[in-house]
Amino acid sequence: MKLKTTLKTFFLLAFTGLLLAQIVPDIDGYKTLKCDFHMHTIFSDGLVWPTIRVDEAINEGLDAIALTDHLEYLPHKKYVSTDMNASFEIAKKRANFKKLICIRGAEFTRWMPPGHFNALFIQDANKLLINDFLPAIEEAISQGAFIFWNHPGWIVHQPDKVVRWYDVHQTMVDRGWLHGIEFANYHEHYNAVLEYTNKYDLAVLGNSDIHGMAHEVFLKDHAHRTLTLVFAENKTEKAVKEALFAKRSIALSDDDILAGPKELVDKFIHACIQIKGYTLTNLSEIPFSLENNTGETYVLEPLGSLTMPNEDEWNIKNVWINKNEHLKLLLGH
Numbered sequence: 116m117k118l119k120t121t122l123k124t125f126f127l128l129a130f131t132g133l134l135l136a137q138i139v140p141d142i143d144g145y146k147t148l149k150c151d152f153h154m155h156t157i158f159s160d161g162l163v164w165p166t167i168r169v170d171e172a173i174n175e176g177l178d179a180i181a182l183t184d185h186l187e188y189l190p191h192k193k194y195v196s197t198d199m200n201a202s203f204e205i206a207k208k209r210a211n212f213k214k215l216i217c218i219r220g221a222e223f224t225r226w227m228p229p230g231h232f233n234a235l236f237i238q239d240a241n242k243l244l245i246n247d248f249l250p251a252i253e254e255a256i257s258q259g260a261f262i263f264w265n266h267p268g269w270i271v272h273q274p275d276k277v278v279r280w281y282d283v284h285q286t287m288v289d290r291g292w293l294h295g296i297e298f299a300n301y302h303e304h305y306n307a308v309l310e311y312t313n314k315y316d317l318a319v320l321g322n323s324d325i326h327g328m329a330h331e332v333f334l335k336d337h338a339h340r341t342l343t344l345v346f347a348e349n350k351t352e353k354a355v356k357e358a359l360f361a362k363r364s365i366a367l368s369d370d371d372i373l374a375g376p377k378e379l380v381d382k383f384i385h386a387c388i389q390i391k392g393y394t395l396t397n398l399s400e401i402p403f404s405l406e407n408n409t410g411e412t413y414v415l416e417p418l419g420s421l422t423m424p425n426e427d428e429w430n431i432k433n434v435w436i437n438k439n440e441h442l443k444l445l446l447g448h
């Protein structure tokens with residue numbers, strides 16, 4: 116691997132590595148919001164009190180979070196309330212005070228198939244405690260929920276980590292009850308998800324699924340947690356909801372792998388990378404790895420700049436628009 120790093124970008128990287136609020140550009144008149152729609156507290160199998168999730172999010176420069184405690188898995192129930200709205204209600208007060216968007220959510224926790232699903236923007240999590248899966252989803256839908264499939268290739272559900280599309284997933288799509296899928300979850304990502312999000316026009320998400328402390332789980336080794344970037348009209352819950360249902364989101368894993376629908380990802384990348392002939396300037400804190408047809412690789416560092424060889428077509432190796440397809444960056448014009 117050929118790596119061009121100037122002293123200047125090295126120091127910028129060293130410096131920005133300490134900053135948790137990642138710089139990401141806005142696009143198309145939309146604000147780019149940093150969101151995490153999947154996390155746990157002591158009210159299911161998480162290890163922290165709900166207000167800690169708010170404080171972590173504020174410290175990391177996030178704009179929106181959803182608390183999504185498991186509905187069917189409550190290992191601490193001997194010691195804490197089993198009211199499935201409790202974590203949201205505790206966190207919401209602090210989030211309002213800190214000006215963080217905090218969305219009421221819950222996680223349906225079933226064996227595969229169907230697997231795990233999050234419902235966001237619900238009204239009452241307790242009403243989702245229904246044994247049969249599809250009637251439980253139907254109740255969430257009646258509450259106005261945005262529903263996404265969590266970690267479809269999780270090793271506990273799929274020992275070979277292969278993402279499989281079952282009849283129940285098709286039923287959900289056919290009924291309009293599935294709105295998105297996690298491409299990235301925790302420290303993993305699943306490329307095969309893009310085949311389905313492209314085919315059925317579903318939102319692409321990336322979420323932390325954090326159970327412990329953010330500092331231990333993500334920030335010790337990464338500049339940020341796994342995130343969903345949402346392109347919203349403004350920083351309100353209503354605008355986040357509108358943007359998710361309109362599929363204006365892309366996933367960003369903790370190791371800076373980015374994925375989403377081609378047109379949206381292309382716009383975002385062109386807002387991140389300024390191109391002047393063969394000179395690139397990265398206006399974001401996301402690094403980009405560029406590879407030509409002969410396999411030569413150059414890394415455009417966060418906030419760095421780079422003069423490339425005079426070749427027009429490059430694959431951005433850490434940016435995916437389909438199962439086996441990187442976004443291409445065209446230079447020289």
Ligand code: ZN
Nearest residue numbers: 153154222324
């Ligand atoms: Zn979870």
